[in-house]
Amino acid sequence: MSTPYRLTNRARCKTSGLKSSFKSPLQSRVQCQQLPSSSPITGSLDDLKCEVATLQQKLTETQKKIKELEELGYNVEELQQHIDKLHEYNEIKDVGQMVLGRIAANEGVTTKDKYEKYGLNLDD
Template sequence: MAHTPPLVPQMGTSGNGSTERTLARWMPLERSTRLSRTFKSPVVSSSPSVAGGQVNLEQESEILQKKLVAMDSEIAELTQEGCHLEELELHIEKMHEYNEVKDVAQMLLGRLAMVRGVTTRDLYEDYNLQLED
């Protein structure tokens, strides 16, 4: 079976030289040497390997079971210390809100510094703000 290149839309031109926007001709896509190479994913596999080969499913399952046991024991320990899931969710929500407010404040300080022709660091000193905050 012969390989036929895929078709790609090409804008046509009218008799007066202007580009037609409504009609497109389908032209075969030429095969580029760059496109003919095999794809190599930039994502690195996070699963561990054994002697250069892939870990089999049983070993991977065992590793995940150990992680699950460790997480369960950590949850139990935190629960014994008095931590509750509702408190954690509230804390996370408050941290998101804090970060959003901080981002807006940083943006405003940056614009104010630009208007005044000074650095943001100068504004931190003017308003007694901590640089690490």
Template sequence: MNAEEQDETHGSANKCPVSTPEGNDTKKGAVKRTPFSKFKRVHSHFKSPLQVMDGAKVSLAEEVAELERRREQLDTEIAQLEAEGFRVDELEHHIDMLHEYNDIKDIGQSLLGRIAALRGTTTRDLYTHFGLELDD
């Protein structure tokens, strides 16, 4: 059976357009590679959210002035907190303790997950079994 006979025996059911990288479509534009979407502009060009409008450009001097104002504002807030008795080294200590707490909590949750897998139950059930709160 040659190629023409095969086309005739399979009928016209296989005559739907096919989109291939080589562009061998039977009808130009009949089949799109992008699936159906409810958005109308599926085939539009990508527009970066970081683009700056021409009218919105700020001069370098204005940007520097704004950063200096922001630095002065932060320095004022720092001075106010120090006047209230807060110290930078105390803040660093609290941050270190929070990191340690989070590391320990992550290890505990990992262990609960493994125990739940071995027992064939959920971690939620283990929380109640061990008297732990789900919000913690």
């Protein structure tokens, strides 16, 4: 009896062609050079140092942007209130779309027909 964690032959075939680790298509602004190393532990340490440097640069840039926005009069608390209101709006909109969909299903028409009947914008 096999365990659920054991890879099947089919799963092994799909991954057998991979020879390198995942590389994100997103590139950071900090380009770290991979230092040649004789042991995998040193390579991992270099990768971590590179990641720390990248994160420190992102933190510095983010703090700079926050300071600029605060100088323009933006407030963190107001931003959170705005985000909360957007979440509430999206929840209400989702419920409205579900109701409209059920009405359309009960009447045997499409939701698009209901949007047109009630003068609603399909792109909203």
